[in-house]
Amino acid sequence: MSLKPKRVDFNQTWHELQETVKGVITLANIPRAIWNDRFSDVYSLCVAYPEPLADRLYDETKRFLVNHVDHLLVQVDSYNDNSDLLTAYHRAWTEYSQGIYYLHSLYLYLNQQHIKKQKLSEAELIYGASSNRDEECQEQMEIGELGLDIWKKKMIIPLREKLVSLLLVCIDADRDSKLLAPIDVICGVIQSFVRVEEYKMKGQLNLYQEAFEEPFLKASKEFYMAEALSLLQQLDVTRYMEKVTWRLNQEEARAHKFLHKSSVPKVRACCEEKMVDAQADWLHAEAEIMIKNESKRDLALLYPLLRPLPGGLDPLVQKLTQHITQQGLQAIGPLQGENVYTQFVESMLNVHSKYSELIRDVFKGDQSFVGALDKACSAIVNYRPAPKQPVRAPELLAKYCDSLLKKSPKAASESEIEDKLRRSITVFKYVDDKDVFQKFYSRMLAKRLIHQQSQSMDAEEMMIDDLKRACGYEFTNKLHRMFTDMSVSADLNAKFTATLREGDGENQLGTGFGVKVLQAGAWPLALPPSPGPFHVPQQLEKSIQAFETFYHMQFSGRKLTWLHHLSQGELKFNYLKKSYLVTVQTYQMALLLLFEHCDAIPCREAAASLRLSHDQLIKHAASLVDCKILNKSTEESSELEEDTILTLNFDYSNKRTKFRVTGVLQRDAPQDAEATHRSVDEDRKMFLQAAIVRIMKSRKLLRHNQLIQEVLSQSKVTFAPSIGMIKKCIETLIDKQYIERTANSADEYSYIA
Amino acid sequence: MKVTIKSWTGVATWRWIANDDNCGICRMPFDASCPDCKIPGDDCPLVWGQCSHCFHIHCIMKWLHSQQTSHICPMCRQEWKFKE
Numbered sequence: 001m002s003l004k005p006k007r008v009d010f011n012q013t014w015h016e017l018q019e020t021v022k023g024v025i026t027l028a029n030i031p032r033a034i035w036n037d038r039f040s041d042v043y044s045l046c047v048a049y050p051e052p053l054a055d056r057l058y059d060e061t062k063r064f065l066v067n068h069v070d071h072l073l074v075q076v077d078s079y080n081d082n083s084d085l086l087t088a089y090h091r092a093w094t095e096y097s098q099g100i101y102y103l104h105s106l107y108l109y110l111n112q113q114h115i116k117k118q119k120l121s122e123a124e125l126i127y128g129a130s131s132n133r134d135e136e137c138q139e140q141m142e143i144g145e146l147g148l149d150i151w152k153k154k155m156i157i158p159l160r161e162k163l164v165s166l167l168l169v170c171i172d173a174d175r176d177s178k179l180l181a182p183i184d185v186i187c188g189v190i191q192s193f194v195r196v197e198e199y200k201m202k203g204q205l206n207l208y209q210e211a212f213e214e215p216f217l218k219a220s221k222e223f224y225m226a227e228a229l230s231l232l233q234q235l236d237v238t239r240y241m242e243k244v245t246w247r248l249n250q251e252e253a254r255a256h257k258f259l260h261k262s263s264v265p266k267v268r269a270c271c272e273e274k275m276v277d278a279q280a281d282w283l284h285a286e287a288e289i290m291i292k293n294e295s296k297r298d299l300a301l302l303y304p305l306l307r308p309l310p311g312g313l314d315p316l317v318q319k320l321t322q323h324i325t326q327q328g329l330q331a332i333g334p335l336q337g338e339n340v341y342t343q344f345v346e347s348m349l350n351v352h353s354k355y356s357e358l359i360r361d362v363f364k365g366d367q368s369f370v371g372a373l374d375k376a377c378s379a380i381v382n383y384r385p386a387p388k389q390p391v392r393a394p395e396l397l398a399k400y401c402d403s404l405l406k407k408s409p410k411a412a413s414e415s416e417i418e419d420k421l422r423r424s425i426t427v428f429k430y431v432d433d434k435d436v437f438q439k440f441y442s443r444m445l446a447k448r449l450i451h452q453q454s455q456s457m458d459a460e461e462m463m464i465d466d467l468k469r470a471c472g473y474e475f476t477n478k479l480h481r482m483f484t485d486m487s488v489s490a491d492l493n494a495k496f497t498a499t500l501r502e503g504d505g506e507n508q509l510g511t512g513f514g515v516k517v518l519q520a521g522a523w524p525l526a527l528p529p530s531p532g533p534f535h536v537p538q539q540l541e542k543s544i545q546a547f548e549t550f551y552h553m554q555f556s557g558r559k560l561t562w563l564h565h566l567s568q569g570e571l572k573f574n575y576l577k578k579s580y581l582v583t584v585q586t587y588q589m590a591l592l593l594l595f596e597h598c599d600a601i602p603c604r605e606a607a608a609s610l611r612l613s614h615d616q617l618i619k620h621a622a623s624l625v626d627c628k629i630l631n632k633s634t635e636e637s638s639e640l641e642e643d644t645i646l647t648l649n650f651d652y653s654n655k656r657t658k659f660r661v662t663g664v665l666q667r668d669a670p671q672d673a674e675a676t677h678r679s680v681d682e683d684r685k686m687f688l689q690a691a692i693v694r695i696m697k698s699r700k701l702l703r704h705n706q707l708i709q710e711v712l713s714q715s716k717v718t719f720a721p722s723i724g725m726i727k728k729c730i731e732t733l734i735d736k737q738y739i740e741r742t743a744n745s746a747d748e749y750s751y752i753a
Numbered sequence: 754m755k756v757t758i759k760s761w762t763g764v765a766t767w768r769w770i771a772n773d774d775n776c777g778i779c780r781m782p783f784d785a786s787c788p789d790c791k792i793p794g795d796d797c798p799l800v801w802g803q804c805s806h807c808f809h810i811h812c813i814m815k816w817l818h819s820q821q822t823s824h825i826c827p828m829c830r831q832e833w834k835f836k837e
Contacts, residue, residue, distance in 0.1 A: 474791075477791075481792065511759065511761060512761065513761055514760070515763045518764065518765070518766045518767070521785070523766065537758075540758070547763075557799060557807070558767045558769060558770065559768055561766050561767070562765045569759075570758075570761075571759060572757045575756070589761075596755055
């Protein structure tokens, strides 16, 4: 055949074509040859001479399709209010939609050449450039689209009410696991609402949403509401939550099964609204009881239900914070006895790990609950039993660390110690007054280092590293310097001994000798009570002098101050049946050496020859009397007086041949803690003043409130100062003329250069 | 001998011997560091001049660098020489 335009008799051609169209739309068998002929008929009509007959073809086809669908409607509608209607509709739709798809191919030429040309471009559609064109002449659609549009207008719209109410009945039956119609029928009918508009560029889901989704959600809401009410009457909270969880999953699965995927979240939200949100008050009230009883199972059910609600978890978070705080305070409240510090830290850690576990298991590690735990722990750790009392945690924590790091007969293994120390950092992070902890810790560390009581240097360093990680370099700076001093001293001693060995024989000291040289500022040490004229035992004098000379050779411009109350010596007792090796303080050593030429000395004389005050002497003598190395002339219980005569106890015996006499200062004095708190206060004032000066120096001019804020933010790493304290520091600085109030405003300060 | 000393472990602290408490340049105590440092002690040592005046080493170096012509002690205006 020729492609040339020719004269065509429309009626005749259409008559033939119509037969085939009818066959195509009803999925009848069409031989290939006929298909090809009809395909070229469409072509010939479109290019017909003298004028193309495309518009007429289009109109006729449209009329035909309308008739066809009208006919189908009557058929489908004859099944009255029965699920048969759905099946019939579905059957008709499946056939029609498939047929229209083929028909579209048959009219390919018309679609491509005739209709595409007059279609609006995509840009015109989007920007609506020619909106009035639609109204003037109805736009022609491609045949596939035309078919779907006709289906929508002639089939769905008239049947809409019936179809939807049948669908709702079917889905409702599915909830009771009854099947009124096959799943693919229900699904197919719902899909047809989507499919007939799929070719559109926008608002593809309009029909689906308007015709089906909206009534469906409305009906579902009513269903959920009714179910929630009936469940509430029958079940307790646990069962209710189980049921709701089950229902939510069911509904979601059902939505996946039947509906368009855009509806799934809507269904879930709808179900949550009616079954959870509407009962939120009751659930929150029940949640308080669950938290109180720590019933993990109930909370695990409740958490996923409440999580999607905006603010749904807030009451839980609050309640949990309260609960943990209460539990924690109960755990640390009644502590007393020797090892309060261990009990404190360990019960604190128990509380922490118990609830972190709960939060991990039940609340899936939700950040807001982790926050609740942190808030509660910090409230427990920083709890003040009475407003004026200092918080106990920093001191107890430092003591706990000390007890772990100190040498002791029943010490745990190294790895166990490191583990415990690492865990104690958890508590440390909650401490507000980190500077108080630091003070206590550094004092205890100093004692451990000086008296060589550290269990393990590795553990010590690990702890300091951990503190540094938690609080920064400034915080552990002094602790590090203490460590450095220890290693510098070790080097120094080695050099000193080497120097002595090189010298001539006279320089040998005859006794073991070691010195720890500490940098004055870095160590939290009080100066000796009277650094003045203590008479160093003659046996030591030479060694000390030799060391001083050596030290000045090494470092010029430095002065050494001896801290005899921290020094100690090992003595060998030769006057008893057995010989003993005893470690004592330097003062006690000097006192014992006095007995070389006599067996009894009055206190007064002893004090004079050692050049100590009476008070000091009795302090040191008392511990020797207490452990029976010395006897005193007065009665058992009374104090040592100036006239009391001290005698050497020749009957002394001890099971151990090597032991240590605990010095006065090594014991923890109760005023120690108080002094520590006082010195922390002083340090805080200095810190705050320095901070204020720094801030004012850079800002020059600042309002009172801003200044307070800046100071607070600078100090929050180590402690939380009271506003009153900051104000006092500002006053002090005004008195010292670092800053002044400005003339024009009452609450503004300026920096005085 | 009734009692003999086997060994002795002494403890001593050291501080700078200076003719003044404060550095004449930065006015900070010698026991503290100069304003540019954070840690006093070995990291921020003192130096003595032959005129016997003493400063934080960082302070006097800064002063000497700022002088164009002659190096003099900021306290006594004599020529500055480090004491060996």
